Amino acid sequence: MMTKNEKIDWTGRVLRLRVEGPAQGGEFVARHEGRVLFCRGGITGELVDVLVDDDPGKGFCRGTVRKVIEASPDRIAPYCPAAAAGAGCCDWSHIRPESAREFSGRILAEQARRIGRIELPGETVPVEVPAGDDATTRWRTVARWVTGPDGVPGVRRARSHELVTEACVQSDQRILEAVLAARVGPGREVLGVLGDDGEVHVAHRASVDQAPRNRQRRSRQAAATRGRARHARAGAWELVAGRTTVVRHVRDHTWQLPIDAFWQAHRSAAGHYADLVATAVAGTPGLGDEPVVWDLYGGAGLFSAAVLDAAPGARVTIVESSTTSLGAVGSALGEAAGVNPVRARVEDFLGGPGDSGDLPGDPDVVILDPPRGGAGIDVMERLAGRTASRIVHVGCDPASLARDVGVLVAAGWTVADLHGVAAFPATHHVEGFAVLDSPRRT
Template sequence: MMAHTQKNDWTGRVLRLRVEGPAQGGEFVARHCGRVVFCRGGITGELVEAVVGDDPGRAFCRATVTDVLERSPSRIDTYCPAAAAGAGCCDWSHIAPGAAREFSGRILAEQARRIGRIDPAGDRVPVEVPAGDDASTGWRTTARWVTGPDGVPGVRLARSHSVVTEPCVQADPRITGAVRAAGVGPGREVLGVLGDDGEVHVAHRRLVEPAVRGRDRRSRQVAATRARARSSRAGAWELVAGPSTVVRRVGEHGWRLPVDAFWQAHRSAAAHYVDLVRAAVSEAPGLPGEPVVWDLYGGAGLFSAAVLDVAPRARVTIVEASRSSSGAVGTALDVGSGVVPVCARVESFLERTDGADGRPDLVILDPPRGGAGIGVMTDLAGRVGSRIIHVGCDPASLARDVGVLVDAGWTLVDLRGVAAFPATHHVEGLAVLDSPRAG
């Protein structure tokens, strides 16, 4: 007879837990009866009671803190009304900002060791606030809402499709006010954007609900593909407030972007990354006077502008799959005089690129949350002559991408985090690596 293994199912159980360290994804680890419990709302060292809300029946389950019996000194009162009501927006708004950055640094270091097989110095990677801007509220210049049957804009309940209408503190109050005043009706996705000229833009489109999430986690690639499909089904944005283009400025450079084009969400992040990229380019070993530079996943050319600030004779190719972002390159940069925008997927660009310009001296990449991937990084490891600057918005995918280069003999020169999403577990990272061929 075949042995029958009964699955654990603790759904609905209240557990008393001693919380351990932070985990990738924002939850904190605890253990009960030999199983890992990913604990939402806890902090390292606390004794809590938590109710299990998701149990796949394997070696782990997920629970949400309902009562704190022994409080961490890092705990503060949750200052986001939406998060206090259970929304998934500001999931770390119960943690003091300095402590949250330390936890983020530990996650970056842990992912670097476990996934990238990289040994960063110390038990955490340093995490800095963007351009010294340590605001915990009102930092977002672009944000999205959804409207339920009552037409009131809100954000999603954590791990749910339900809408919480209590306000989230991330968005600049000018955006929040304009979105609430727009009255776009029920069943809409709403986009609010604040330009660097002070103009507020509001657009909306049909809301396409995501598929019901199963108990098994989807891969990032599958999730990203389905998100793009949902966006396509939703159709074009209908502008209801503000001009049709958004003004963005960093230093001496200015862009005019479509409302839905990508830009750094934090009001100070773009300037912060530009400063980091300038420094990394200026210190690149053996860089020639007219370097060949690829700006991959380059958007409207923010980092290309930084390159040209310190290497004005550089030959820069900006590769971006979004037509709206790629089309805006010429609003800030002099296309044709050393700057070439290419609207294509990075994988497609690499497949058809050869010759002298197919072996760049320096590459900057800012991929989406799933990262560039092993194939792209392996290709770049064999091509790039001097330095790669990788801006990653997910610790796990950044660690994987950087690990490919380190395995290929590249030297990790710098690894740091940027707290570009205050009050959340999301942390971005910047890695600088030098080629074994650099000299």
């Protein structure tokens, strides 16, 4: 047992451990001599040998499974060559897809209870595949690589900036073939995009080295800020294949997007999320004929289009800080009546506490799809006090989603729906979808 003042470092040790449950971040928990060990490559119930490769000297360390002594029935042969070689891409490709969804649901539920203080009826929440698309490979229509000194494109090794050049199974084969054919040279970041019209687009720019993941980083927001600064230093994209705009179709809407504009990576995710949002809006208690709707972190207006499908008379304000994404709203929505695109950070749009500013009326419904760091406590508190009927939160990080939703629950809001979408097959990543109703609804 480790004493309070004892300095300890297990780096390089191989420990035989019994694996417990899944943890936020995709690793599985095990314990040894009073310390928690987060192990990559394990599954609940297994007896494994784990090599400790990251020990910060605290009450926990991290390691990678090197040998499975007693295998779980949920284990399958890893089907991603890149992950098998150590890349950080398909970290759950050794787990049966059905079991992986169950583990994701447990993580969502655990984070909701522990961080959000949200009472749930069971130990897990349901996790569905997007639009019934249960493919586990070649589902990605947007992908990035980095080329090494030899010009060969690769992906990052787990917890490292080193490259692995074995192929990852996520990207559509057409993208991979186009990227390999482009031969962009060494030291480049490569972006490949497959449009919904079948056209493949490839662009590249200078690669800015990324330091290995720092487990002591102050916050996800800080990491996102550093990422934006790194991308700014990289400069503009140079297009080498395809046209300058990417075609996207969802329902009866068509977008013409710049190649680097944000879009859901999974081929079926955008349509699935749009359907979920439309259903949530249509089912809002007491919804009038001309509801005021805020689409925050609205991107190119995917959810705004879904709102108009569900409530044609809605007055929708799209708030987005990216000029690239917001500029594409018109390609799908045109001059649709009642649509007001606003280029601003959500925090600036909302103003300070009690500051109504030039806000377009208190909303009946708010939809938000924030980045991985979530909207944050301040934003959620302001929305809780202003929104009349319903808030729909789409979140790609279980911990951030739990914190954001927990703010609403603490303010008396009721969880009408909480479930996950397995939009990143073979990985621990899961999209959370939460619908909450106001205590003031009529």
